[in-house]
Amino acid sequence: MSETGGVREVKSAARTVELLEVLAARGDRPARLQELADELGVPRSSMYALLQTLISRGWVRTDVTGSLYGIGMHALLTGTSYLDSDPRVRAVRPYLDEASQALGETLHLGRLDGRHVTYLATRESHEYLRTISRVGRRLPAHVGALGKALLAERGEEELPEGPYEALTPRSHTSRESLAADLTEVRARGYSIDREEGVTGIVGFGFTLRYDSPVRDAISCSVPVARLTPEHEGRIVAVMREIRAKIEATAPGTGGAPHWRR
Template sequence: MPDQEPPTGGVREVKSAARTVELLEVLAARGDRPARLRELALELGVPRSSMYALLQTLIDRGWVRTDTTGSLYGIGIHALLTGTSYLDSDPRVRAVRPFLDEASDALGETLHLARLDGTDVVYLATRESHAYLRTFSRVGRRLPAHAGALGKALLAQDPARLPAGPLEQLTPRTHTTREALAADLAEVRERGYAVDREESVLGITGFGFALRCDDPPVDAISCSVPLARLTEEHERRIVAVMREIRTKIEAVAVRASGAAQWR
């Protein structure tokens, strides 16, 4: 009998694969907090015996690591290798890196490239500030899109991507209502860039610029600076340099003919 599609017309989820991905995502989200077998089994709703077998398989392949007692589990080194491969193979990241260097030389502040992923932005590249007082940043960091300059720059280009439900509050200045966020995004569209004044991190202001290489844009660049170092003149300088950098990136980051069109 010929194969038939599932009633929904889509492809059936492979439960073992889905469970593996969910486990890796849970471990990755815990950061430096290793998990015990019981915790993982409860969180994913999996029998301990099944979870133990899955963990041992992933340990053998380098995706999960365990401590010397064999009772604590964390994300393994192969996750890093895969993430590095993603960055190295992404043409947009490669195209933007030299311009982040240029902006870093010009401004001396912290620079970011991030991509919209659902309701979050994920940092794909960073350049640290030259000053002792600097913002915290790292590749792979996730941040709610509504709470920072990078995310607001992207959300403003497509209001349909506004997150549904309650908005997470990171600081007392984070937008927590859709009305307040929508009003801010209208200003972003009029201004041409987003501003985050202590909405994601207290004491830090960010300036975000969507890269208009896609429709709607999915990538953005930003400059973050401590309030203690932000003057009106410095802010004008940041905006001018970042606008110029965005224009340069957009001129070279057009999709190459024949390149894979990722989605």
């Protein structure tokens, strides 16, 4: 049995969380009982009992035949509570609106979560839609403007060993190439993702230094076809201004808990 912070992990609780994570990762692909039992390495009967318990509490849903399983409504309610309770997210949202009005492009707020970045807020462009950027989506940190901006705040020794997953032909797949890019990010003061995460999309990422270590960043995403040198200069200028406003007005922790994530 594994330990966390010197406390023994509760096996049944860990299995429940693992099941919910598996179902969440499947998105719109529901799972069958045997698939879940095999993936988590538990007896079919134990998995069935766990699923029924979670269905009764709204964390898992099933189809009319009772043979397919997916993530339930209560997972959404819990995720929404996370966003609503975070003062940083509340503080940044109005400035994403301001940047969206000024630029007409897609804006994001993301948070570093291990080797990934999770989107916490998004303002979509009226010109194009990117479903990959929806709130709650997690992407590898090495492929996007948000992640690269945040990784650049950390030392090279903290970068995970490669090889890295390639989402496009332009994605970094080695520790060496990513480290070289991050050196440029530090010198420039912001990151650039030129079709590394999504083909046809360029992103510009700016960290928000209201926490130490830095955990959050904002970005602007633009289709390659609309990105001229003049527009790029405008994006960088507006995003720098927005970052300064956020950092000047973001709430201090005060008496509130300083969450690890």
